[in-house]
Amino acid sequence: MQLPALSGPDHSTALSARVGAAGPAQRPESMAAVAAAPAPATLPASHFTLPRSGAGVVPPQFNQNVANAQQALSFLDELSGQLQQLKGQISRQLTGSAPTTSALDGAHRRLAQLWAARPERSGYRLDSQLAYSPEAPARQRFRLRGLDSRTLAAASAETVAFSLTGTQRQAMGVRLDPDLPPEAQARRLDQALAPAGIRAHASRQGDVEFSVAETEWPRVRDQLSVKGEGKRFPTGQFVRARTEPETPLLAPEHWQLDTPEGLRQALPQILRAEQQGQHSRSVIERSLAAAGQALDRSAAAQGAPAAQRFADSFTEQTAEANYPLLATLSPSLLGLPRPRIDRLLALG
Incomplete structure (x- = not known):
């Protein structure tokens, strides 16, 4: 005996989108000072859109997007606490109300450890500028000397x-022409390097900026090689490309907090990171609100017919109860969350 399916895979996970989450800042058009970066825009609702599939069926990608957003939020929460703690101790040190050296060093060390773990702790969705990538791993932006x-x-x-080693060691060639505008040059480079997962675009200053998934950045940094015709790049054998990564929003591993000058240099980075984190939180919260609305629309459009079919089937098949029947029904009912049942009952 088969009962109609009422809930899709990981439906309870999707419902957790109602839990608040934080969001990111848009990436800057160029790798200029982070302080000049504009406030982020709202993420398109399409990142959390449910297809018109069977009632109650939530696609895995929807759940994954929600989980990624919540993981990024968790990281932002912890980062905010660490930043506030260290900022307070630095401020007291600069105003003469000095904390103990061990307390300052401990706060510095904890922040550095958390920031170093940012890719994993944020689900690979927050990049080095705390910009949020909703559907793919965050990307590392960089430049190439000579371009x-x-x-x-x-x-x-x-x-x-x-x-690039690992891409069948296949040479990816491109013709650079100074008569072309920067945008056209960047498009050529983008098309040539796309097979290696590297994308390119022209900045406002006319430079070519590249990006690659952060998970692939170590390989690109260490193994990308280039050769030319002796103009911009040497001819003959491939030589290692000289990559210049975008300066991260925070660099606590480089701070020297044992002098007033070092304290003053660290404080602006902390303040910018706090501001960017607030922007990120706002965007992700709007994204998760859109996820909740998508679930409501899906339930309203598809839940009532499915609930009615389930009720009719249940009534018909339980008219004469017996043990084998109950043994079949019980597993079908286990695991249905109460909010799901309440929502379907309300549709009637």
Whole structure:
């Protein structure tokens, strides 16, 4: 005997989207000072849209997006606490009400450890600028020496080849032409490097900026090689590309907090990180609110017919109860969350 399905996979996980979460700042158009970065816009609702599938069926990607948002929120919560603690101790130190050295060092060490674990702790969804990536791993932005606006425009045309270990060591070639605008040059580089997972775009300053998934950044940093025709890049054998990663929002591993100057240099980074974290929280909260609304719309559109079919089938099949029947029904009812049942009953 088969009963109609009422709930989809991991439905309870999707319902947890109602729990508040935090959100990210949009990535800057260029790798200029983080302080000049604009406030983030609301993420498109499509990131948390449910398809018109069977009643109560929540696609795994929807649940994954929600889980990623909540994990990013958890990281932002912990980061905020660490930043506030260290900021307070630095402020007291600068105003003469000095904390103990061990307390200051401990707060510094804990923040550095948390920030170093940012990729994993945020589900690989918050990048080094605390920008949130809703559907794919956060990306590391970087530049390549020899591909700035000056060299792109100054040298004559040149064919450049890139190679990355692990991509079948296949050379990825592109023709650079100084007569083309920066946007066109960037598009050519983007098309050439896309097979390696590297994307390119032109900044407002006319430089070419690249990005790769953070999980792939160590390989790109250490193994990307390039050769040219002796103009922008040397000819002959491939040589290691000189990558320049975007400066992270925080660099606690470089802070020297044993001098007033070092304390004053660290404080602006802490303040910017707090501001960016607040922006991120706002965006993710709006995203999770959209997820809750998507669940409501799905339940309203599909829940009532499914509930009626289930009720009719249940009534018909339990008209004459017996042990084998109850043994079949019980597993079907286990695990249905009460909010799900209340919601379906309310639709009637």
